[in-house]
Amino acid sequence: MDHQQNDHRQAPVRIAIVGYGNLGRGVEAAIAKNPDTTLVGVYTRRDPASVRPASDAPVRALSDLAGQRAAVDVLVLCGGSKDDLPVQTPQLARDFNVVDSFDTHARIPEHFAQVDAAARAGKTTALICAGWDPGLFSIQRVMGDALLPDGATYTFWGKGLSQGHSDAIRHVAGVAAGVQYTIPVQSAIEQVRSGVRPQLSTREKHRRECFVVLKPGADAEAVRRAIVAMPYYFDEYDTTVHFISAEELAREHSGMAHGGFVIRSGATSAALKHVIEYRLQLDSNPEFTASTLLACARAVHRLHRAGEIGCKTLLDIPPALLSAKTGAQLRAELL
Amino acid sequence: MDHQQNDHRQAPVRIAIVGYGNLGRGVEAAIAKNPDTTLVGVYTRRDPASVRPASDAPVRALSDLAGQRAAVDVLVLCGGSKDDLPVQTPQLARDFNVVDSFDTHARIPEHFAQVDAAARAGKTTALICAGWDPGLFSIQRVMGDALLPDGATYTFWGKGLSQGHSDAIRHVAGVAAGVQYTIPVQSAIEQVRSGVRPQLSTREKHRRECFVVLKPGADAEAVRRAIVAMPYYFDEYDTTVHFISAEELAREHSGMAHGGFVIRSGATSAALKHVIEYRLQLDSNPEFTASTLLACARAVHRLHRAGEIGCKTLLDIPPALLSAKTGAQLRAELL
Numbered sequence: 097m098d099h100q101q102n103d104h105r106q107a108p109v110r111i112a113i114v115g116y117g118n119l120g121r122g123v124e125a126a127i128a129k130n131p132d133t134t135l136v137g138v139y140t141r142r143d144p145a146s147v148r149p150a151s152d153a154p155v156r157a158l159s160d161l162a163g164q165r166a167a168v169d170v171l172v173l174c175g176g177s178k179d180d181l182p183v184q185t186p187q188l189a190r191d192f193n194v195v196d197s198f199d200t201h202a203r204i205p206e207h208f209a210q211v212d213a214a215a216r217a218g219k220t221t222a223l224i225c226a227g228w229d230p231g232l233f234s235i236q237r238v239m240g241d242a243l244l245p246d247g248a249t250y251t252f253w254g255k256g257l258s259q260g261h262s263d264a265i266r267h268v269a270g271v272a273a274g275v276q277y278t279i280p281v282q283s284a285i286e287q288v289r290s291g292v293r294p295q296l297s298t299r300e301k302h303r304r305e306c307f308v309v310l311k312p313g314a315d316a317e318a319v320r321r322a323i324v325a326m327p328y329y330f331d332e333y334d335t336t337v338h339f340i341s342a343e344e345l346a347r348e349h350s351g352m353a354h355g356g357f358v359i360r361s362g363a364t365s366a367a368l369k370h371v372i373e374y375r376l377q378l379d380s381n382p383e384f385t386a387s388t389l390l391a392c393a394r395a396v397h398r399l400h401r402a403g404e405i406g407c408k409t410l411l412d413i414p415p416a417l418l419s420a421k422t423g424a425q426l427r428a429e430l431l
Numbered sequence: 432m433d434h435q436q437n438d439h440r441q442a443p444v445r446i447a448i449v450g451y452g453n454l455g456r457g458v459e460a461a462i463a464k465n466p467d468t469t470l471v472g473v474y475t476r477r478d479p480a481s482v483r484p485a486s487d488a489p490v491r492a493l494s495d496l497a498g499q500r501a502a503v504d505v506l507v508l509c510g511g512s513k514d515d516l517p518v519q520t521p522q523l524a525r526d527f528n529v530v531d532s533f534d535t536h537a538r539i540p541e542h543f544a545q546v547d548a549a550a551r552a553g554k555t556t557a558l559i560c561a562g563w564d565p566g567l568f569s570i571q572r573v574m575g576d577a578l579l580p581d582g583a584t585y586t587f588w589g590k591g592l593s594q595g596h597s598d599a600i601r602h603v604a605g606v607a608a609g610v611q612y613t614i615p616v617q618s619a620i621e622q623v624r625s626g627v628r629p630q631l632s633t634r635e636k637h638r639r640e641c642f643v644v645l646k647p648g649a650d651a652e653a654v655r656r657a658i659v660a661m662p663y664y665f666d667e668y669d670t671t672v673h674f675i676s677a678e679e680l681a682r683e684h685s686g687m688a689h690g691g692f693v694i695r696s697g698a699t700s701a702a703l704k705h706v707i708e709y710r711l712q713l714d715s716n717p718e719f720t721a722s723t724l725l726a727c728a729r730a731v732h733r734l735h736r737a738g739e740i741g742c743k744t745l746l747d748i749p750p751a752l753l754s755a756k757t758g759a760q761l762r763a764e765l766l
Binding site: 291384423428 | 457460461464465536539540543560565567569570572573574576577578579580581584624626699700702703704705706707708709710711712713714715718719721722723726729744745746747748749750751753754755756758759761762763765766
């Protein structure tokens with residue numbers, strides 16, 4: 097295939113959104129910013145009449161997707177990595193080109209194998225893990241490793257709300273509601289940026305900050321101890337727990353800002369060091385992830401037209417395929 | 432082709448270096464850090480007996496390259512963009528897979544067309560502009576534009592020595608020797624990072640600093656005025672000129688550190704802004720560029736084996752192709 101021949105005079109890429117939560121709404125917003133794409137429908141497991149999209153896109157039951165293959169170029173799957181995507185992505189990849197933001201790092205090889213088998217069986221094209229981590233950060237980790245093989249890579253997350261850790265504190269006895277922020281340790285970032293390659297423990301890289309609303313009569317100190325000692329989630333970190341009112345939680349902690357850093361530090365010869373740093377500062381984790389998913393849907397559509405079937409990740413995608421511009425435009429304007 | 436099937440059990444990629452200056456020496460150093468590559472020879476226009484490589488690689492005359500096609504997987508071209516590469520890259524691409532770091536932005540479409548024609552005629556694979564700008568920075572400009580289409584991209588260079596501007600000051604009457612540093616304006620970087628999208632003039636983004644050794648009897652003030660008023664190179668910048676001794680120039684200004692920033696600032700909806708920042712801090716511009724060229728040579732070799740001929744840029748290269756690791760390894764360890 098000739099990636100250089102991206103043709104922007106093509107008909108718009110027809111996108112369908114599966115799942116209409118924060119991520120699905122973000123994909124809808126992204127389509128409005130990308131005139132070479134068009135939204136042909138929102139598919140939901142809820143009662144379609146109960147879902148009101150921001151645009152005039154039709155809302156249909158997920159079960160109505162069957163038979164829509166000819167009307168949809170790419171499905172953007174907006175479900176969760178824990179329960180939805182491990183089932184939905186392989187299932188839908190049999191009949192549709194799909195893109196997802198699966199983000200359970202430990203289960204990626206398994207998810208890849210299942211989606212790849214389904215896509216090859218159905219002769220479709222799938223792109224998984226197409227968010228920022230895994231996704232954009234993965235590109236930086238791979239390129240850093242390739243460009244400076246004698247080196248070390250450091251990933252820092254935050255400041256941002258971690259959904260998994262917030263869920264974990266909400267399961268502690270006595271907790272009515274709560275959120276958890278992952279915060280990178282600034283002195284660790286500065287140390288890495290300086291070009292030394294420190295060995296950093298889990299505790300030295302990130303700290304955790306929790307804002308908790310107690311149930312009536314709950315023992316604050318017992319709740320605090322239960323949180324900070326929780327294995328895997330908190331015990332290896334310095335964790336601060338703040339107790340606040342439900343009103344303050346709603347007012348101050350409803351944002352979805354996030355971000356992070358990938359830093360590669362390496363040497364090309366004895367005396368010469370280099371540092372590559374990639375940083376995201378995101379006002380909204382789901383809206384930025386959605387915008388990334390849409391650029392990936394464009395790439396999936398092009399790969400499929402070029403006959404490339406099976407499962408891919410962002411590591412397999414030439415940057416030009418993400419762009420609406422032609423190869424000649426990119427070379428003249430942005431190279 | 433299946434990019435996921437990178438096979439690291441292959442024989443090493445056989446590299447030949449064309450041109451043995453700072454960049455060529457850097458490629459030799461990079462090969463020592465990448466055990467899946469091997470240096471089969473250094474080719475030079477100088478008398479081969481006068482060139483002493485750091486390794487035990489054979490040195491041969493450039494004219495001896497003819498007929499070596501079967502012994503070389505990829506030629507890494509280490510000449511200059513002004514005089515060498517516009518001639519060498521198309522010429523050698525007829526018979527060899529090649530990679531170059533051509534960096535005259537305005538002439539990229541022309542260079543691309545010439546190399547593409549040669550590579551297609553010879554059924555070879557070429558990758559041009561494979562340094563950090565153009566190259567790695569271009570990837571960030573294209574991805575930023577694709578991920579946040581409602582946004583603005585800012586490229587800052589430095590602090591680093593500019594070869595072109597240093598040459599320009601050395602041509603001023605009364606100048607015996609000199610160097611020029613391009614320095615990004617820190618307040619402009621901070622403004623862009625904050626998420627506003629300022630309109631920045633040339634003068635507001637970078638300043639220029641020159642260190643000049645005068646010829647005996649030269650008029651310092653006349654030299655200063657001639658430099659700061661030089662059209663295109665200096666007249667649109669705030670330029671400082673320091674006069675120093677030849678000894679100080681040699682002692683303090685022989686380093687080749689460089690770097691810069693690509694920052695994309697954009698919005699996904701009315702209230703939500705995001706900033707993507709990519710930063711390089713390089714102790715040695717030529718050694719880092721050389722390390723990038725070598726990773727690109729690996730990708731070129733793989734593309735060629737997969738039957739992809741013609742001219743490419745880094746915008747056409749899937750990140751996984753740059754890495755010595757297999758697709759399965761990358762997914763399990765770095766995704």
